[in-house]
Amino acid sequence: MDLVQLQRQLVEYRTSLYHEGFLDEQFTQLQELQDENNPDFVVEVVSLFFEDSERLLNELTKALEQQSIDFKRVDAHVHQLKGSSSSIGAQRVQKVCIAFRNYCEEQNVEGCLKCLQQVRHEYSLVKTKLESMFQLEQQILSAGGSIPM
Amino acid sequence: MMLGNCATSSSLSTESDEDIVNNNLTVLVVDDSPMIRKLHDMHLKKFGLKVQVAENGKNAVDLFRSGASFNLILMDKEMPIMDGAEVTKELRTMGVTSMIVGVTSLDSIFDRQAFMEAGLDHCFTKPLTTENIIFLLQELNKKNNEEN
Numbered sequence: 366m367d368l369v370q371l372q373r374q375l376v377e378y379r380t381s382l383y384h385e386g387f388l389d390e391q392f393t394q395l396q397e398l399q400d401e402n403n404p405d406f407v408v409e410v411v412s413l414f415f416e417d418s419e420r421l422l423n424e425l426t427k428a429l430e431q432q433s434i435d436f437k438r439v440d441a442h443v444h445q446l447k448g449s450s451s452s453i454g455a456q457r458v459q460k461v462c463i464a465f466r467n468y469c470e471e472q473n474v475e476g477c478l479k480c481l482q483q484v485r486h487e488y489s490l491v492k493t494k495l496e497s498m499f500q501l502e503q504q505i506l507s508a509g510g511s512i513p514m
Numbered sequence: 515m516m517l518g519n520c521a522t523s524s525s526l527s528t529e530s531d532e533d534i535v536n537n538n539l540t541v542l543v544v545d546d547s548p549m550i551r552k553l554h555d556m557h558l559k560k561f562g563l564k565v566q567v568a569e570n571g572k573n574a575v576d577l578f579r580s581g582a583s584f585n586l587i588l589m590d591k592e593m594p595i596m597d598g599a600e601v602t603k604e605l606r607t608m609g610v611t612s613m614i615v616g617v618t619s620l621d622s623i624f625d626r627q628a629f630m631e632a633g634l635d636h637c638f639t640k641p642l643t644t645e646n647i648i649f650l651l652q653e654l655n656k657k658n659n660e661e662n
Binding site for chain 2: 391395406409410417441445
């Protein structure tokens with residue numbers, strides 16, 4: 366695939382991520398912060414998001430496995446996940462977190478378990494998609510091109 | 515106004531843009547999330563601000579105790595050991611007059627109110643936007659002018 370095709374593919378892919386609600390305006394703001402002095406800024410922030418999320422998802426799984434669930438603790442983790450997902454524009458993850466928090470408030474175990482499954486699913490989707498997008502960007506850079514905005 | 519992110523200016527004259535690109539204003543970002551610290555650090559640096567980060571409330575208080583001072587403090591609410599409201603109260607008790615701005619993902623108006631009452635000047639929803647920063651710089655300039 367030549368450079369122009371790669372660049373077009375990237376633009377199309379990125380656009381689809383916005384259309385499908387995986388990413389929102391906040392991600393655009395993130396990209397706008399990147400510059401020549403900090404060319405890996407977006408990748409670094411997203412990597413921190415991945416680390417953070419994986420830690421939180423593990424904590425959530427543990428917390429919901431307890432005999433007597435501490436809903437305050439569960440809520441605190443979901444709240445954090447909501448905050449970090451909204452900060453990078455991972456809109457679908459953020460939306461599940463909102464529903465998740467409602468179930469925590471109601472102390473609804475089934476609802477919480479369902480949301481945990483959903484949030485894991487949405488997280489793994491956005492992770493895969495962002496990684497694909499970064500790979501495309503890397504291919505373009507390796508081919509000597511620049512990332513279209 | 516409690517919900518600070520409503521207070522945005524939609525059009526800026528070139529004159530105020532020049533005032534805004536700053537010089538010597540210092541900011542302390544207090545947040546336990548490395549991702550948020552990195553985000554805010556980058557965003558604020560774009561406006562020419564000098565940024566330091568603290569990963570929890572105790573570190574922030576210790577910084578001030580050791581004599582550091584900042585024009586602006588961005589304070590996360592949910593942190594372990596000392597939450598943002600506790601840190602804010604402590605700093606105000608210590609006599610810190612810097613602008614302290616809460617940055618939180620709290621949704622409830624009551625929670626925000628409680629945070630504001632700890633001594634905040636403004637409170638925004640995470641994450642901080644460009645409009646928020648411009649607003650804060652304008653407020654900081656006003657504050658500086660009043661104090662000089």
